[in-house]
Amino acid sequence: MLTLLGAADADALAELAQHLRGCATCVRRAALYAAVRDEVRRMEPVAPPEEARDFVARAIQEALGAGPQARDGGRPPADPRPERSFAFKALVFLGAVAALVAAVIGMLLAFEGKGEPQPSMGDAVFWTGEVQVSTPGASMWRELGRNEFLPSGARMRTGPDSLLEVRCAGVSWRLPGMSGIALEGPGEAELLLGRLHARVEGGAGGDVRLATSAGLVTCPEGEFVVALSMKRLHVGCLSGRLSVEAEGGPVEVPPGHAAMLAEGELVEPVRRARRADMAHWLKMFDAGEEGGLSVRQLACVRVPAEAPILPPEVLIEDLAVSVRARGPVAVVSVRARLANTGAEDWRGSFCVGQALLPQAIAQAGDGPIVVAPGEVLSHESVGVCLMRSRGGFFGLGLNPEVWSSEPIGRLQLSVRASADGGIDEFICAGAHRTRRQQIVDWSWDARPFNPRQPVVLEFAFDEPDGVDALWLSGERGARALVAWRPDAPDEEWIRKGRNVFLAFDAAADFGPGGRAYAHEVLEVLLRALPPGCATALLAYDGKVKSDPDPLARHMPARVEAMLSALWSLQEGGERNTRDFLALALEWASVPEGDGLLVFVTGRGGADGPVPAVPARTDGELRVATLQVGATELAAAYRSLCSGSGGVALALSPAVAPELATLDFLGNLRWAALREVGVELTLGRREGLVTGAARFANQPVLALMAPEGRRGRVSGRWRAEAGGERLTRDFDLETPADAEVAGPAADALIEALSRLCRQPEPGEG
Amino acid sequence: MDNTPFSESRVEASDEGLWTAFVRGDDSALDALVERYGGDLYWYLLLSTGKQDSAVQYLRNVWAALAAWRRPFEGFASFRAWLYAVATQTCVPAAHPEPFGLTDLIDDIKRGQQVSRRSKLFFALKDMARAVRQPFLLVVVAGLTLEEAAVACNFTVGRTLSSLQKAFHRLARTDAFSGARSGHEM
Numbered sequence: 001m002l003t004l005l006g007a008a009d010a011d012a013l014a015e016l017a018q019h020l021r022g023c024a025t026c027v028r029r030a031a032l033y034a035a036v037r038d039e040v041r042r043m044e045p046v047a048p049p050e051e052a053r054d055f056v057a058r059a060i061q062e063a064l065g066a067g068p069q070a071r072d073g074g075r076p077p078a079d080p081r082p083e084r085s086f087a088f089k090a091l092v093f094l095g096a097v098a099a100l101v102a103a104v105i106g107m108l109l110a111f112e113g114k115g116e117p118q119p120s121m122g123d124a125v126f127w128t129g130e131v132q133v134s135t136p137g138a139s140m141w142r143e144l145g146r147n148e149f150l151p152s153g154a155r156m157r158t159g160p161d162s163l164l165e166v167r168c169a170g171v172s173w174r175l176p177g178m179s180g181i182a183l184e185g186p187g188e189a190e191l192l193l194g195r196l197h198a199r200v201e202g203g204a205g206g207d208v209r210l211a212t213s214a215g216l217v218t219c220p221e222g223e224f225v226v227a228l229s230m231k232r233l234h235v236g237c238l239s240g241r242l243s244v245e246a247e248g249g250p251v252e253v254p255p256g257h258a259a260m261l262a263e264g265e266l267v268e269p270v271r272r273a274r275r276a277d278m279a280h281w282l283k284m285f286d287a288g289e290e291g292g293l294s295v296r297q298l299a300c301v302r303v304p305a306e307a308p309i310l311p312p313e314v315l316i317e318d319l320a321v322s323v324r325a326r327g328p329v330a331v332v333s334v335r336a337r338l339a340n341t342g343a344e345d346w347r348g349s350f351c352v353g354q355a356l357l358p359q360a361i362a363q364a365g366d367g368p369i370v371v372a373p374g375e376v377l378s379h380e381s382v383g384v385c386l387m388r389s390r391g392g393f394f395g396l397g398l399n400p401e402v403w404s405s406e407p408i409g410r411l412q413l414s415v416r417a418s419a420d421g422g423i424d425e426f427i428c429a430g431a432h433r434t435r436r437q438q439i440v441d442w443s444w445d446a447r448p449f450n451p452r453q454p455v456v457l458e459f460a461f462d463e464p465d466g467v468d469a470l471w472l473s474g475e476r477g478a479r480a481l482v483a484w485r486p487d488a489p490d491e492e493w494i495r496k497g498r499n500v501f502l503a504f505d506a507a508a509d510f511g512p513g514g515r516a517y518a519h520e521v522l523e524v525l526l527r528a529l530p531p532g533c534a535t536a537l538l539a540y541d542g543k544v545k546s547d548p549d550p551l552a553r554h555m556p557a558r559v560e561a562m563l564s565a566l567w568s569l570q571e572g573g574e575r576n577t578r579d580f581l582a583l584a585l586e587w588a589s590v591p592e593g594d595g596l597l598v599f600v601t602g603r604g605g606a607d608g609p610v611p612a613v614p615a616r617t618d619g620e621l622r623v624a625t626l627q628v629g630a631t632e633l634a635a636a637y638r639s640l641c642s643g644s645g646g647v648a649l650a651l652s653p654a655v656a657p658e659l660a661t662l663d664f665l666g667n668l669r670w671a672a673l674r675e676v677g678v679e680l681t682l683g684r685r686e687g688l689v690t691g692a693a694r695f696a697n698q699p700v701l702a703l704m705a706p707e708g709r710r711g712r713v714s715g716r717w718r719a720e721a722g723g724e725r726l727t728r729d730f731d732l733e734t735p736a737d738a739e740v741a742g743p744a745a746d747a748l749i750e751a752l753s754r755l756c757r758q759p760e761p762g763e764g
Numbered sequence: 765m766d767n768t769p770f771s772e773s774r775v776e777a778s779d780e781g782l783w784t785a786f787v788r789g790d791d792s793a794l795d796a797l798v799e800r801y802g803g804d805l806y807w808y809l810l811l812s813t814g815k816q817d818s819a820v821q822y823l824r825n826v827w828a829a830l831a832a833w834r835r836p837f838e839g840f841a842s843f844r845a846w847l848y849a850v851a852t853q854t855c856v857p858a859a860h861p862e863p864f865g866l867t868d869l870i871d872d873i874k875r876g877q878q879v880s881r882r883s884k885l886f887f888a889l890k891d892m893a894r895a896v897r898q899p900f901l902l903v904v905v906a907g908l909t910l911e912e913a914a915v916a917c918n919f920t921v922g923r924t925l926s927s928l929q930k931a932f933h934r935l936a937r938t939d940a941f942s943g944a945r946s947g948h949e950m
Contacts, residue, residue, distance in 0.1 A: 032936050046806075046807060060798070060828060064791060078849035078916070079849075080915045
């Protein structure tokens with residue numbers, strides 16, 4: 001190493017030469033390092049941009065004009081002193097800690113109890129995770145409490161995986177994790193660190209002002225995002241008007257545009273926003289460790305506030321919601337007492353899982369409910385949940401908004417299931433876990449309840465055979481519902497070495513806002529792909545553009561390169577979806593080995609017959625289609641994809657791209673199943689047999705009529721995926737503890753009967 | 765830069781001579797230094813930050829800091845060592861280093877040549893910690909000695925040497941230098 005650097009003296013070189021004569025390893029290593037050094041030095045450097053020369057010259061002139069030592073009070077611009085030893089650092093650290101403790105004690109003594117009463121500057125309406133507050137006169141950071149009084153000058157900060165929303169005078173300040181804000185007055189705040197998203201309602205009484213260390217952001221009305229990193233200020237205007245007052249002069253940021261400032265000046269002209277510039281509330285969070293969203297992040301998925309169920313003047317005095325879940329089947333009971341003075345007509349529907357999913361598979365009990373004055377409302381509904389899976393766990397989302405609008409009084413949420421069903425009991429009001437510890441995580445906490453935020457539970461579904469049964473005693477007889485969630489190989493489609501081909505039809509019609517949404521989906525998808533696979537990109541924007549480095553190993557830098565290529569695509573190219581799909585199929589069929597083609601296009605069909613997947617002998621090509629902006633999936637795409645073991649999805653911009661991607665990846669996994677079936681026996685009677693099913697991460701259901709008798713459910717299920725055939729026998733006691741009776745059972749039976757009769761692809 | 769004979773004679777002047785002339789009041793001497801080091805320093809800053817706009821900002825800051833100082837430099841063996849020490853301690857301070865970025869860089873690289881090799885170098889540097897990356901860049905790209913790089917980073921010589929070994933080892937394992945590996949490894 002020393003010789004490489006030319007730093008060795010003669011004695012050292014002689015000693016080294018002696019060593020090298022007997023050490024082949026060091027010889028090889030030295031040669032290798034020298035080759036690396038020479039390779040780097042041979043590279044042609046990137047030249048500075050043209051404007052850099054003037055930029056530097058101007059700075060020098062300013063510095064010279066300011067006179068010597070004007071900067072930093074005469075401190076040299078570089079410090080030649082080497083680092084101190086560990087012992088020295090430890091000593092300094094201990095000294096600093098002692099001084100800090102003394103200062104804190106002194107400040108506490110000085111300020112304790114001397115704060116003047118001030119009006120509150122806002123209300124913390126929602127938070128989760130670690131959120132701290134520091135108010136003037138108290139000096140120390142402490143955990144944010146319920147009904148927290150926030151005077152002028154109050155500072156708040158969020159920890160990792162935390163969220164905070166503060167409302168004040170028509171402004172909602174929303175902070176993701178690792179951010180801080182100081183409330184200065186009505187409509188006035190300072191971003192201390194990190195990022196925030198703000199929504200300013202019209203008529204808030206003048207401009208909302210957000211101070212930062214890099215400039216003052218003002219907004220009379222609209223929605224914007226601000227990120228502060230070091231001394232760089234990144235602002236994006238989602239709607240309304242936004243301006244930044246900086247040293248270099250005012251900067252106007254129109255809707256849909258973003259600007260970056262450094263040291264008071266624009267780094268580049270205001271440009272159309274891209275990527276995370278226009279991050280909405282959800283996108284302000286980083287993805288979880290597994291590439292998915294944590295339950296807290298899922299809980300922040302906002303559901304459109306359409307048709308509140310109860311008029312705002314109606315108060316719910318007590319509300320209890322219980323959920324009994326057996327695998328994919330959940331029974332939800334709502335019990336409430338209204339403080340109403342007249343009869344209320346409650347026309348809402350309760351759809352389990354709606355908060356997380358585009359739609360539930362089945363729902364029941366959505367008829368109007370008339371509640372007399374003072375009457376206790378009691379409503380039971382049963383649903384089959386399409387639950388998102390994350391790392392082997394399953395999430396159940398409940399959207400409180402569907403049964404109430406603000407204010408809501410008190411919510412008690414309890415979840416109960418039989419011993420083998422995965423959930424034992426969960427009571428939200430007390431925010432405690434039960435002994436069984438089956439619930440892995442939840443978004444709820446003993447904090448102010450926000451009806452616009454869904455409650456998300458994540459629980460382990462660890463029953464060995466993966467079969468659940470529910471007993472339904474309806475007025476028209478009893479039924480046994482057997483739900484089976486077929487196994488699929490973990491990450492079957494993205495095994496290491498698997499090729500993933502991404503074809504983006506940029507000339508397609510994505511509908512209003514759909515193009516930007518398509519980019520968001522692509523970005524999330526690219527970031528979700530595992531590093532073990534190889535990726536290739538093909539795009540069409542009027543001209544076909546291919547990846548210069550196809551099937552390179554997928555890694556973060558590769559994602560950035562692919563995103564850059566996607567951003568550079570032109571808009572307004574002539575549409576030619578069918579030919580591009582044909583080309584993409586051909587392109588993805590050439591490399592050997594198994595592959596997945598993800599065809600991203602817009603709404604509408606392919607303008608003609610969809611080409612077939614080319615036959616191959618050296619591997620399997622699965623095709624997936626994402627129709628961005630489409631409300632309904634084109635049948636031709638569904639047929640093309642399902643025939644190849646892939647999936648086709650219609651993605652609406654209303655669904656967050658992260659959730660759309662989760663759906664896509666989850667469905668893709670289950671789509672690997674080529675054949676499934678179950679044979680059931682209830683007592684001595686043969687039950688219903690389901691054949692090969694259309695899978696979209698949903699359970700296989702069997703509804704059985706035992707002629708009024710309960711019995712034992714036994715059977716055998718089988719599945720085939722990726723050439724592997726699985727068979728397993730099961731034998732269940734009739735699940736009396738998950739019994740559902742009454743009208744809800746009838747409604748569920750009816751809904752499930754329709755579901756069980758769903759035709760197979762290509763049938764009828 | 766201008767092409768006056770005076771300027772041409774400066775090309776042959778040493779860095780230290782130019783700095784001394786600047787300290788004595790000759791502003792054009794600083795221009796000559798900017799011209800001499802502008803490209804190399806920008807390349808070093810670009811490799812250090814991974815962001816084009818950051819590199820330009822820091823390029824400006826470094827020269828502005830030197831212009832404002834206008835005194836002899838002390839504690840450094842040469843002007844080059846001092847210049848890169850200012851750049852290192854300005855753009856990648858140990859306490860709050862800016863995250864390494866690639867987005868802007870890729871746009872820049874796409875316009876240039878040798879795309880594959882150079883971009884792979886960036887990707888390899890991105891995965892290195894600041895304490896490993898900076899000594900490597902100072903020695904291999906900026907051409908400082910081990911001792912000068914240690915001073916620039918405020919490291920001990922031993923720590924700098926250790927960091928260099930790590931950087932070389934990691935780069936030698938990357939695809940960017942597979943040719944070097946196959947050509948030299950037995």
